Amino acid sequence: MEQTNNSTETLLASFQAGNMAAFSELYDSHINILFNYGLKLTIDKELLKDCIHDIFVKLYVKKDELGVIENLKSYLFISLKNKLCDELRKRMYMSDTAVEEINAVSPTDVEDDYMEEEKTRSNLLLVNNLMDQLSPRQREALTLYYIEEKKYEDICEIMDMNYQSVRNLMHRGLTKLRALVG
Known part of the structure; x- marks a missing residue:
């Protein structure tokens, strides 16, 4: 500054x-x-x-x-x-x-905003750490579905996989994330 x-x-x-x-x-x-x-x-x-x-x-x-x-x-x-x-x-x-x-215009609004930003930052760090525990293919499939909001058909085309393989990949990825969090 x-x-x-x-x-x-x-x-x-x-x-x-x-x-x-x-x-x-x-x-x-x-x-x-x-x-x-x-x-x-x-x-x-x-x-x-x-x-x-x-x-x-x-x-x-x-x-x-x-x-x-x-x-x-x-x-x-x-x-x-x-x-x-x-x-x-x-x-x-x-x-x-x-x-x-x-x-x-309570000064606590600024403190609340700061705490909310810290919580968001902490959650983002946690999600990134959890996603790093997945295989590259699981991470790619989950990212395409949840972050880029792609449909299963689009994911199949992007990843060059059949529909059931994408479903299995997503299921294994989510199961692993639940195990890591739980």
Whole structure:
């Protein structure tokens, strides 16, 4: 994501040493990813822009007090999430409609999305590992049938096999998968 050859750590250290050009580079290299992340937390783009601005102002003002930041990207994401939550809580006390906004853009939605992506990734890895346990012909037949949604007649033609041989191949493949899973 960096727009220069400098690493984020080098830019951060340079900024903390007083280099304002490094601060500008950090801002430029992280602004878009923070904005995209923030859109998953709120639909209020103006609030989002203000919160991003505020976290960079805080970073600038408190640069001497921060110490070592191991992962700036994570630090900025967490800061943005906390700032948005704080602002939405303030709005809740100022107006009844803020409760609806908090419910509509709960930060847990992002966590749920992440967990769902991890579960999908894990399932895909499991399926790939299971498919690797099959013979190449079984894997080909099952892939043609379940993934490419081919009919048995098409599979017979593609694999140059008769109908009953394809059925037997599919049956043995599924039986082996059930045994591996069970």
